[in-house]
Structure formats: C-alpha cells, structure tokens
Amino acid sequence: MLIDSWQAWQKRWQDADLILFIAPICLTAIGGVAIFSTDFHANQINWLQHLVTGLVGVGLCLILGRLQYERLLKWHIAIYLAVNLLLVAVLFFGTRALGAERWLAVFGFHLQPSEFAKVAVIISLSAILHDRPIQHPLDMLRAVWWVAVPIALILLQPNLGTALVFIAITAGMLYWAGARLGWLVLLVSPVVGAILYHFNLMVWYVWVALMGIAAWVSLPWWRMVSTLIALSINLVAGRIGDLLWASLHDYQKQRLLLFLDPAQDPLGGGYHLIQSRIAIGSGRLFGKGLLHGTQTQLSFIPEQHTDFIFSAIGEEMGFIGCATVLVLFVLVCWRLLVIAISAKDNFGSLLAIGVFSFILFQTFVNIGMNIGIAPVTGIPLPWLSYGRSALLANFLAIGLAESVIANRRIIRF
DSSP states (O other): OHHHHHHHHHHHTTTOOHHHHHHHHHHHHHHHHHHHHHHGGGTOOHHHHHHHHHHHHHHHHHHHHHSOGGGHHHHHHHHHHHHHHHHHHHHHHOEEETTEEEEEEETTEEEOHHHHHHHHHHHHHHHHHTTSOOOSGGGGHHHHHHHHHHHHHHHTTTOHHHHHHHHHHHHHHHHHTTOOHHHHHHHHHHHHHHHHHHHOHHHHHHHHHHHHHHHHHHOOTTHHHHHHHHHHHHHHHHHHHHHHHHHSOHHHHHHHHHTSOGGGSTTTTTHHHHHHHHHHHHHTTTOSOTTOOHHHHTTOSTTTTTTTHHHHHHHHHHHHHHHHHHHHHHHHHHHHHHHHHHOSSHHHHHHHHHHHHHHHHHHHHHHHHHHTSSOOOOOOOTTTSOOHHHHHHHHHHHHHHHHHHHTSSSOOO
16 A cells, blocks of 8 residues: 555656756755844844745645646636735735835735736736737737736835836746747837936937837838837837836835945945945855854844845855855756746746746846846845745745646646
C-alpha cells in the first residue's frame, strides 16, 4: 500500500518544475533573514509574519499547481469582476498610509487587492487573447480596454508603481500574442510623450517625430492617416501629461525626479537613494555579516524591510548575497520562458509569459531603484520585500505556471 501511494505521488508530480518551485522558496527564506536583520533593533516580528505567509503561499502554490488551468477560462470574468470590486472597495473603505488608500482591513489582515489584481489580469488577458492572436494593431484594443479599468482604479488610490506593473504585463502578453514591437512602442508612446513634455521640451519634439516615423513604417495600411493619428495623440499627450503631473502628490514627484540626482535633496526625497547606495557599496564581496551592517542596524534607511530590502542584502551579505539573489531570479524567469514555449496551448503559454513579465519588471525596477538607476516607485521585490498580500500573489502566480507545466500532457489523474 505504501509503495503504491509513493508511486502514485511520483506520477502525479512527475511534470512539476522543481527549479521554479524551489527558487521562490529560497528567495523567501533569504528575504526572511534580511527582514529579521532590519527588525532586530526595533523588536518587530515582520520576519516571522513573512515566513508564515510564505508557508501559506507555498501551500496555495501546490494547490493551484495541481488544478487544471483550463478551468480558469470559465471563471476568468468572475475573477476579474471580483478583484475590481475589491479595488473599488479600497477607495471607500481602504486603510490610508503615506497619502494613499491601498489596503482593506480583513480580520486583522491588511489585504492589498492590487497585488491579487495582477494575477487576475494575467488570467483574464490570457483568456481573451488565447483564441484570437494579434494580427492588426486594432486587435490590441480589446486587451487595452480590459486592463484599463484596474489601472484606473489603482491610479485613484494613488498607486503609480503598481499601475506600471500592469502596463508591463499587458505589453509582454500582447507581444507574445503576436503584436509587433513597433505597435507596442506606439501603444505606450503617449505615456513616454507625456513624461518628456514636462521634463525636456526639445527631447519631446524629437520623440513625437520618431513616433511619426514609427507609424509610417509599422502601419503600412493607411500610412498617411496612421502617421497623423500617431502625431496627434503624442501632441495631445504632452498637455495631458502636464495635467497628470499636477495631480501627483509631492512625494511621487520627488520619487520621479530625484533618482537622477538624489544629492539635490539629500535629507528629503533623495535620502533613501543615497543611503541605499552607501549600504550596497559598503558590503563589498562578502558583506559585513548578519546584524553587522551599520546602515541597516542604525536604521539609516526607513522602512527598509519593504521596498529597500535589497540594500540590506547588499550590505550584510555583500556581492555574493546579491549575486545569489540575481541567479535565483534568472532561474525563475528562465523556467517561466521554458514553460511558455512548451505549453500545450496558447492559454497556458500566455499565463506563463504574463507571470514572466510581472516578475521580470518588478525585479528590474526594484533593484534598479536600490542601486540608483530607476526612480523610487514603491514596487516590491518579489518574495524578498515584506508584504503579505504581495507574497501570496507571487506564489499564486507561480502556481499558475506550475499548473501549465503539470498539465502539459493530456493525461488526467
């Protein structure tokens, strides 16, 4: 009986991707250790909550990984509506912190619906794109309208960083569904144009001209009309960008401006960036050792256990610790690409590439802001930053990918 049970267990899990499963667990463990270090002198237990939430996340990942992902096709609209209702609830009943309303208090647990919305949008976009590949620029609109609702609700919180994650997810999935690179550039060009108009008018003129050329080259059906439309949209986007800039909070403006030169405000908006770079640079090869990092232990970086956890790893674990983290993320992204390529259908392939886009973008931006090459946008580092909703959502995303690889064969158990 015991032998039969063991063989049945092996058969059921024979297609599981162990690398994809183990790497996030290792990242969660490293995150727990780093959070423990940042909590040490504050007598907090964020590290324990992180590890307990990680265990729950692993369980959810295992459960979701065993389900037939095709069933999500029937449920994707319900899932989409549910997370959007939660995002609406945040605007009316959300917990406020740092000028934003992003959490719902549920039995003592601060639920952040925007984190789970990432997974829901990946499921929904996969469902609407899997049987109708992108063959024309207008085909992208059905995905854009679908994701526009959660983005708008998240911007109202306001939560600019998470909204950018949704844009990255959408762009990656559209490209995988057949959209040409030129179409995607034109799609996001108004956002870039709005930013450039406010910061550098001359560069903005160049950008508008380049978008006109891009439309002429990549939209050959009605070259003159498409070029005029692209130019008009980017011209209007400049003015809209000024209006959006005026609507941002002061701390959001500082985050976007000061990463280029944090020394402009070393005790204000540039403080985090300066201290983070000092911490990472002082770690050198092997780090200062756990609980021995001066920037970390003396709390030079406020709220370091969240968005700036990578700086604690750099200071106390050194280059070796940072390299280990990067290798683990590379392994996760590599396996997600393999799953996307080897999936038995377009739906599964799009699910995997959506998770890939989500993890890659957040990792790049978070580490970039820790080392000073990206603005501070409040995007957490997957599995490492403290945040229970984010951690659970990350493991749910991996569970989706595991379901795709586990159901690659037609055999059902």
